[in-house]
Amino acid sequence: MNQAIRDKAKELLASGAVSCVIGYDVGSDGINARPFFAYTEEEADGLAFDQTCTHNLVKYLIDRAGKATAIVVKPCDARALTVLINEKQVKREEVFIIGAVCHGIIESTWGQKGSDLQGRCQTCTQHTPLVYDLLVGEPMAEPTPKAPLDHRAATLANMSVAERAAFWAEQFQRCLRCNACRQVCPGCYCAECFVDQLDPEWVGIRIDLPEKWLWNTIRAFHLAGRCVGCDECQRVCPVNIPLGLLNHKLEEEVATLFDFRPGVKADVPAPLETFKKDEKLGIGE
Amino acid sequence: MSQLISRSDLTAWINALLAEYTVIAPTKVDSLALYQPVKRADDIFMDFGITALSPKEWLFPPTETLFTITTQDGTMKLEAPPLDGKNLIFAIRPCDARGFRLLDKVFLAPPADTHYAQRRQNTTLIGLACSKALPQCFCTSVGGAPNDASDVDVLLTEVEEGYLVNIVTEKGQAAVAQAKLIEKDVTPPSPPNLKPVSTEGIVEATLRAYNDDYWERLADRCTHCNVCAFVCPACYCFDVRDHINQGKTERLRCWDSCQAPGFTRVAGGYTPRPTKGARLRQRFGHKLLYYPQQYGDLLCVGCGRCIASCPVNIDIREVMEDLQKLGVKSVSARA
Amino acid sequence: MARIGVFVCHCGSNIAGTVNIAQVMAAAQTMPLVTFVADNKYSCSEIGQTAIREAILKQKLERVVIAACSPQMHEATFRKTVAQAGLNPYLLEIANIREHCSWVHSNDKAAATKKAIELVKMAVAKVARHEALFTKEIGLTKKALVIGGGISGIQAALDMANAGYPVILVEREPTIGGRMAQLDKTFPTLDCSSCILTPKMVEVAQHPNITLLTYAEVKSVRGFVGNFEVEILQRARKVDASKCTSCGICWQKCPEKIPAEFNLGLGPRAAIYTPFPQAVPNIPSIDLAHCRYIKYQEFVARGEEGKKPPQCRICERLCPPQAIDWEQSDQVLVEKVGAIVVATGYQTFDHTRYGEFGAGRYPDVITGIQLERLLSASGPTEGEVVRPSDGTHPKTVVFVSCVGSRDERMGRAYCSNVCCMYMAKQAILLKEHDPEVQSYIFYIDIRAGGKGYEEFIRRAQEEARAIYLRGRISHIYQDGKKLIVRGEDSLLGRPVEIAADLVVLATGIEPSAGAKELAQSLNISYDAHGFMVEAHPKLRPVESRTEGIFLAGTAIAPNDIPGCVAQGSAAAVKALAVLSRPSLVSDPMVAIVDPLRCTGCFACQRACAFNAIDSQVTRDGKTIAVVNESLCKGCGLCVSACRGVAMNLKGFSQQQLLAEVNALWR
């Protein structure tokens, strides 16, 4: 697999088809992968892919608009890429997609190798990317969907409203408003995020619960129907707020209400950008 | 002879401290260790390697009301809120305590920051020496040590019989007044060994690298997530703005990060640090060049939090190594 | 930029009787940026308006809040007022303390006063974020398009043409005239339909201001009021209209005979044909699906083996002026127009969906329109009413009403409006044609609301001796030569069975095929059945919700001829009101893009129902959204679609609405 990625990367760089290959190499702990940008054939030898390649690299493509780039994607990343292409942030013709067959990503922290699959990978139904120019790894049968996307959602659904409120207050209370969740999110590419805007000032400067609550609520809403569940937000949160839980909840809602999975099809509007006249949604009826 | 406190006496001491101080100590919140005010000694979680966040928020809070603005009968009044009460940070690691030393130089230099100064004055630091090192630790390379007592008021060192108590300052003396200490001849355990990182000539190396494309290459993978700044015990970037709610107007100082794209954007849109590389250079420049030029020390305590929590593994040790090599030979593979 | 003046209106006792004006004024004094507060007995009166104008000038007010009645009442009035004092008219905000406050909280004066204060506070906060807005003048094309050449479209086209404006009339069929041309007589006067229609058709053809395009369809419409760009597909007739003399040799000699659509299959036509003798234009068209020579050409083109079909080309050979033109092809014409009248008319319900009426199996179960053709002197039987099955004269005729109307089973809850009347008319005409005919009319209710209509029904009952039976038909079946019609007389509450010679189904009215698609390309709304939706059912009955597009006739809803003609004229007047203006004034409350914030995701474009979002490339090569202000209607859907707040709506900006929300708590 590594060799296939390196060979293709070298070929693309040598021919000038792309000026950069975005993939993974091994991090400073010698254990976990990290994003890696190869600009030369020599550098391409550093490319690697294994079960620690948790990062969703597609967001890097936004900064490389206008420059032909090859990128290594997992199936979930490929869906995020499709979302970005649909939203005109990335031009399909500028990207060479090296799709990696994925057996799931290991839950691990810096300096320590983990053993269990990440939660999102345990319910994942896609081992092979839906879109690619080159597939690396042996394609395998796709598992049948395992519901629910996030087992934690059921626990919350069973709580009373007050309990849910208390749960999230405790979680959001830890939020530092560092915005790391946004920075790594492929769906968050606004030129100036609403939370940073001074005019209109949606969110005050205070690093307090009301501001944290508004920020996390609106961010989740902005991703409704667009989030592919890569869980990068949750991974990078320095205070372990279960942000994926919010996203998975909305992912399920969108699937139930609108029969929609983000990033599966090209050239379709997100569910909140369109409508059906006769749909019954249980509101305004 | 050393002074020692047994484990059970330690609990009693903490409970006694709670009457006098707001005790901020490591606690377990979900899967995280965080410094939080505790109500009982039992709330304290001692088996932490390092907390997810440094305790800097207790001296330099994420949100600080600098003053409130009120108008009564047509007269405007600006008032700073009172900062009363004594705080005690329990089981602070020597590296985190060193972070306060670095912040002191910024906030206590004239004109001293009243809020920080008052909190600093009212806060006692009870240190806890490290018995083991984590892979990200490198305090010894930046002037600290796992058992460094120089930035705490009291340093505790865990031994079989309990904790060795090293009283460093008068404040510390006052804090241990109610502790039941016994004199005993205990050999302190030798501190864990840390892999050294060279910082030789790093200030000059960073200055030399100012216009190098190294920063843009390094920034390729940087997501500007700001986590490094928020977990760092020594980072102190802040924003100042007003906030109006429920009829109350206040001027606030809140944490910020030099990595945020709009950090330097002036009204009208011009951004002096427009690229990711320029912002990353600011971060490392501040730690390795600007702060040292202003205040002498490197703005880093070697706690390794930024290394462990960086989502894309930007490792300050690697950066320092790269900077030292720059000019000697081209370094790019790692960036 | 500040200096807000607040004017609190008493509205006599309408507001002051409930809201404590003094308290509202005192509270307004303390609100941020408010520099002047006054009250008015009646703000809208000349005295009140003068007071406001004077205060603006004297106090150098820069923004104004008027706490009074609903903005729907007097926003326009007060905009003029402040403009007269030199302020931009959009630097005004109305706090609705009458309809939304004093009138609905008259039972709780304290609460009403408190609420009024908050409403003023919100308005003050909002007005502080208002910006001066400016209207723009846009030129227009002084030409109209009428889609549909039935009586509604003809009327509209003639009225506009007579007013001196050029009109393009587009008709899908080879002739204008529409459904009315198929009718024999019209109720309740029994005028000969073609006698009153034909002169109008001819007038259209000869009118110097009308460009008539038959056998043509509107393919697409872009642009906006005053400046539409229309693509019209002119289908090829294969006959050169400039040469054809309408001598009729071609259609007489054409060997191919097909059931004539115009006669609903009751008679034949040739492959080259005009729908009926008085057709306008009277130029034949070659029906490509049936022409032998075309079939021959297709066979050759396919390169199939086997016996070649005959080449025919008889029409070409016999045509005296050599007008047959095989080379003629479909053409797309692009026209610029300023206003559009949509009069696409109707078709009748497909009665074969009713199994109980034989689902089309029985030749002597016919529709009302088919009976019209049988009654018509220019029809296939030259006015002789005979049974399609055997050509005999029917003596017992049963009419069945509400076939595809008022029937939820068929998804047609609505009444088709004209059936009661045409059944009565046909019963009268049948009696005139043959005094021996006995008509039975099964009805549910008799709807005869028009002028002279009720009397006309009476005439059918009394003079034509038509027997009206109230009830639904449960079953029709053939029994020998007779059709047995079973139903129930719901007035007597007993079953009825009639052995009929002819059954006439009063099939309901539905929009023409393709009306929905046309509405979509015009960007006008239509209902579940495909009828076009009026801008307001009462007050704007011939306007669509898209400015500059007007509606007439049965495209809106089932209607009779006088109704359609009236609507045609009404739509014409509305269109003339657009065309006669020297220029159009744009509404400044439209969306606007902040180019620094726009990332070019085009969520706005996907959400916009008016195609008002274009893309543009910035100086640094970014593709971003830009609002076409002429197309933008100011709904703000794009604003909500934009996560990055790059899109904003002037007059209802994010800042303004947020200021209102914040004012409630600040």
Add this chain to the structure above:
Amino acid sequence: MSLLAPERPITNPFLPYLATVKGVTQLTPDIKLFNLELDDPEVREGFDYRPGQFAFVSAFGVGEAPFGLVSLPHWKAGVEFALRRVGTVTRALHDLEPGAKVGVRGPYGNYFPLEDYRGKNILIIGGGIGMAPLRPVIRTILERRPDYGDLTIINGARSPQDLVFADEFDSWATAPRTRLELTVDRGDDNWSGQVALIPSVVQELKPSPANAVAILCGPPIMIKFTLARLKELCFADAQIVTTLEAKMKCGMGRCMRCNIGDKFVCADGPVFTFEQISHLLEPF
């Protein structure tokens, strides 16, 4: 630990002085001149500053931002700032009427070393609002005219209405050994002066670097090209002085926004020679 135990109560360095808006003059369509009077008479008396220094002005409820002081203390006529309506703070300030309360925190920063320039020829180049902080420089030189050599002022703006301090042009232009060059990017019907970009005016004018100091202030793009022209004319980096604008939140070298490399605009500046900063400035 002496730092921790101050001998006298330290005052909150973020606390501004309260001030009252005394006068508001519309200088250009989007620039207003604010004249402020510090409320506390003692503070008012002691509020000393030099040309080039800046202070933060607060719009309470929104925030504060740094602005160059455009008056001189010995005028004893209040503290003046020229503010362009461009962000949230300036928008709020522009909404204020005489009588309103604002906050003033400062003065901060260094200043133009006008003492050192005695006897030199002075070239002053200001673009748009960039002219504002140069006004006290010009006024100081004019007040002590014999101390200085030739004075050349190049003032440019987008359009004639955008030229700031137009009512002072006459007094500048008529001063001895003083030349005022006005230029605009786009003229209008009433404009009979030059229509040219500032760098072209410099190129045209060919000021001599001999015994000269060039002081420039304006938008980055203007600085960039003007600098290039001056260098072509053999001005040395040390002879070219500018005052920089940057986002600031403290004025005390702490918030880490205004530094360009190791130079803090608030503490080391805002006045710099290009010798000090040229290696740090990418946009220039």
Add this chain to the structure above:
Amino acid sequence: MALDYQPKIVGFLCNWCSYAGADMAGTSRLTYPPNIRIIRVPCSGRVDATLVTKCFQQGADAVLVAGCHPGECHYSEGNYHARRRFTVLRELLSFLGIEKDRLRLEWVSAAEGKKFSQLVSEFSAEIAHLGPRKDNGKAAGGSL
């Protein structure tokens, strides 16, 4: 539940139907509780989720968004978008601990003054019954 608890409801009403419907309630002198504060918007589709969420953050007890009936939108489609948007937002808010009943999307035509007054009366009663908000997102005394 304290009887004097007065919920604060923010109502976003579309200019063409619901705002006019509320006017109609006034013209018809149909009384309803004074809890609602109406914000005029051109279309229910203009009301973005951030505004509504901001209301809740500021302390609103409930939010009403009202627009033209489906098929009757002045802008033809705005209310359909609103329907999707607020369906999803309501699910999200509920998941975060705000009762679904606190966010309502209703269709009120210009003629439905009576419907509007009944709606506000019922809604106010319902929200009063629910009592103060239980989540901590609201700024009003938001606990730290």
